[in-house]
Amino acid sequence: MKNVQLISRNLRQIDHLYTKKLTSEFSSIQVNNHYEVLLVLAKQKEPIMQNQLAELLQIDKSRMVNVLFYLEEKNLVIIKRNPADRRQHYVYLSPDALVSIPYIETKIQQINDLAERGISEEKLNIFFEVSENIRQNLVLKRNKQQ
Numbered sequence: 001m002k003n004v005q006l007i008s009r010n011l012r013q014i015d016h017l018y019t020k021k022l023t024s025e026f027s028s029i030q031v032n033n034h035y036e037v038l039l040v041l042a043k044q045k046e047p048i049m050q051n052q053l054a055e056l057l058q059i060d061k062s063r064m065v066n067v068l069f070y071l072e073e074k075n076l077v078i079i080k081r082n083p084a085d086r087r088q089h090y091v092y093l094s095p096d097a098l099v100s101i102p103y104i105e106t107k108i109q110q111i112n113d114l115a116e117r118g119i120s121e122e123k124l125n126i127f128f129e130v131s132e133n134i135r136q137n138l139v140l141k142r143n144k145q146q
Helices: 007-025 035-043 050-057 061-073 095-116 121-145
Strands: 077-082 085-093
Touching: 007 095, 035 050, 035 061, 035 077, 035 085, 035 095, 050 061, 050 085, 061 077, 085 095
Parallel strands: none
Antiparallel strands: 077 085
């Protein structure tokens, strides 16, 4: 009989350890695990709307509102209504967040280097390829059921 294992168990353990490391590194800037939001905003050339940000991060729109509210309270993002359509909100990095971006990028790179230690580039590429294939298989399966 084949040994049945949940793929998600291994992924959750990796995610937990990785997130725990990031959280300890970013405790001084109070991003509460929302550093990815700041990094995505930092890469935007044009203003981005709240719903576009949610799509980029694959986060539910209502969850995105809560994340942005938290980041706005910490003075890390600025949210402005679109004067042409009051239902739309543009999201910008605050000056405080802009100063923090190089620090966040450096710390993430250090943690990535730690996580990748002893793993060849070829094996890392295979890991990312397999992870993406699993993700696509699950998305395709879910879409076919809908």
